[in-house]
Amino acid sequence: MNGFRSARRLAVTMIVFTMCSAVCAQQPAAIAATPPMGWNSWNHFNKSVDDATIRAQADAIVSSGMRDAGYLYVNIDDTWEGERDANGVLRSNSKFPDMKALADYVHSKGLKIGIYSTPGPKTCAGFEGSYGHEEQDAQTWADWGIDYLKYDLCGLRDMMKAAPSPEAAHKLMVDSYIKMRDALRKTGRPIVYSLCQYGNDAVWRWGADVGGNLWRTTGDISDRYARMETIGFSQAGLARFAGPGHWNDPDMLEVGNGGMNTEEYRTHMSLWAILAAPLLAGNDLTKMSPDTIALLTNKEVIAIDQDPAGMQGDRVWAEGSMEIWARPLADGSKAVGLFNRHPQPIQMEVKFKDVGFAGKPKVREVWAAKDLGALESFSARVPAHGVVLLRVSK
Ligand code: GAL
Numbered sequence: 137m138n139g140f141r142s143a144r145r146l147a148v149t150m151i152v153f154t155m156c157s158a159v160c161a162q163q164p165a166a167i168a169a170t171p172p173m174g175w176n177s178w179n180h181f182n183k184s185v186d187d188a189t190i191r192a193q194a195d196a197i198v199s200s201g202m203r204d205a206g207y208l209y210v211n212i213d214d215t216w217e218g219e220r221d222a223n224g225v226l227r228s229n230s231k232f233p234d235m236k237a238l239a240d241y242v243h244s245k246g247l248k249i250g251i252y253s254t255p256g257p258k259t260c261a262g263f264e265g266s267y268g269h270e271e272q273d274a275q276t277w278a279d280w281g282i283d284y285l286k287y288d289l290c291g292l293r294d295m296m297k298a299a300p301s302p303e304a305a306h307k308l309m310v311d312s313y314i315k316m317r318d319a320l321r322k323t324g325r326p327i328v329y330s331l332c333q334y335g336n337d338a339v340w341r342w343g344a345d346v347g348g349n350l351w352r353t354t355g356d357i358s359d360r361y362a363r364m365e366t367i368g369f370s371q372a373g374l375a376r377f378a379g380p381g382h383w384n385d386p387d388m389l390e391v392g393n394g395g396m397n398t399e400e401y402r403t404h405m406s407l408w409a410i411l412a413a414p415l416l417a418g419n420d421l422t423k424m425s426p427d428t429i430a431l432l433t434n435k436e437v438i439a440i441d442q443d444p445a446g447m448q449g450d451r452v453w454a455e456g457s458m459e460i461w462a463r464p465l466a467d468g469s470k471a472v473g474l475f476n477r478h479p480q481p482i483q484m485e486v487k488f489k490d491v492g493f494a495g496k497p498k499v500r501e502v503w504a505a506k507d508l509g510a511l512e513s514f515s516a517r518v519p520a521h522g523v524v525l526l527r528v529s530k
Contacts, residue, residue, distance in 0.1 A: 174209025177417025211250030250284030255312035256291020317347030347470035359395030392419030
C-alpha cells in the first residue's frame with residue numbers, strides 16, 4: 137500500500153514537474169529577472185545596420201569586456217525586414233542574407249540576439265510590420281533563434297487615429313500587444329518582450345499585464361544632455377511599477393556617441409542604474425575610447441542597476457536644478473545620487489537621516505571607488521550636469 141502511494145506521489149510529482157518545465161519556462165518573470173543589458177543598433181547605426189555590423193558589434197562586446205560585465209543582448213532594430221513569401225513568411229532583406237546563421241554566430245559568442253517589429257502594417261522606417269501575421273512572425277523569429285523582441289507601436293498609430301474613440305484606440309493598441317505576447321508564448325521559446333509605445337496611456341500601469349518584460353516610458357532619447365536629462369529626471373514616481381521580470385524603460389544609452397561630455401555620460405549611467413533601467417548601449421562598440429569602456433563597464437554601477445531585489449529608485453529631494461535620488465538595494469544599503477542639472481558646479485549636501493539611515497552609515501563614493509568612512513552627512517561640489525553617486529550602508 138505504502139509502496140503504491142509513494143509510486144503514485146512520484147508519478148504526480150513527475151507530471152507536475154514536466155508540466156512546469158514546459159509552461160513555467162515561458163512565464164515572463166523567468167526572463168529579465170534583472171533589467172536587460174546589451175546593445176541595440178538604432179542610436180548609432182540607424183538605417184545602415186547590416187549583418188556585418190551585427191557580427192562586428194558581437195565581436196567587440198566580447199573583446200571590450202562588456203559581455204563579461206553583463207551586456208548579453210545584441211539587438212537589431214528597424215530596417216532588417218524584407219518581403220513576405222507566397223505563404224506570408226517574413227524574410228529579412230538583402231542587408232541580412234541569413235538570419236539563422238547570424239543568430240548562430242551571436243550565440244556562439246555566449247550572447248543573445250534581439251529583433252524589432254511593429255504591431256502595425258509598416259515599421260517607423262517603412263518596412264514590413266507584423267500586422268495580421270503575429271503568430272507566423274513569432275514562429276519565424278523563434279526558428280531563427282531570436283531571444284528578444286522590441287515591438288514598436290509605430291505602424292499601428294494610423295489605425296488608432298481612425299478608431300471611433302480614444303477608448304477604442306487604446307483597446308486596439310492593448311489587444312495588439314496581447315496578441316504578440318500570446319504568439320511569443322506559443323513558440324515555447326523564452327523571448328524577452330519589449331514594448332515600445334513611448335509611454336502613452338501610462339503604459340507602466342498595464343505593461344506587465346500584456347506580458348511586457350520592459351516598456352518604454354518616454355519618446356526617443358538623443359545624444360544631447362538636454363534630451364537625456366529631460367527623459368531621465370521625468371521618471372520620478374514610476375518606481376512602484378517596476379520589478380523582476382517587468383521594467384520601466386527610459387530608452388537606450390547614448391554613452392560613447394560623442395554628444396555629451398564625461399560628466400554628462402556619468403549622469404546618464406548613474407541615473408539609469410538608480411532607475412533600474414535596461415542598459416542597452418547604443419554606440420559603436422568597435423570604436424570605444426578607454427573612457428567609454430570605463431563608463432559602460434563600471435562594476436559597482438552595474439551592480440546597482442542589476443541589484444537582485446529589483447526595486448527602482450526615486451527622487452527624494454529637489455531644489456531648483458539640484459536633485460537627490462535614492463534606490464534601496466538587496467543588502468539593505470542604498471544607492472544615493474546627488475545630481476546637478478545646472479551648467480555650473482554647485483555645492484550639494486545630503487544628510488543620511490533624510491534617506492533613511494540613523495546615526496552614521498558607511499559611505500562609499502562609487503565612481504571614485506573610495507570608502508569615505510562613517511558619516512552623518514556628505515557634502516561635495518558636484519560638477520556641471522554631473523553627479524556624485526554614493527553607496528550607503530548601515
Ligand atoms: C522609434 C523607436 C526607436 C527606433 C525607431 C526605428 O519609434 O522609438 O527606438 O526603434 O522607431 O524606426
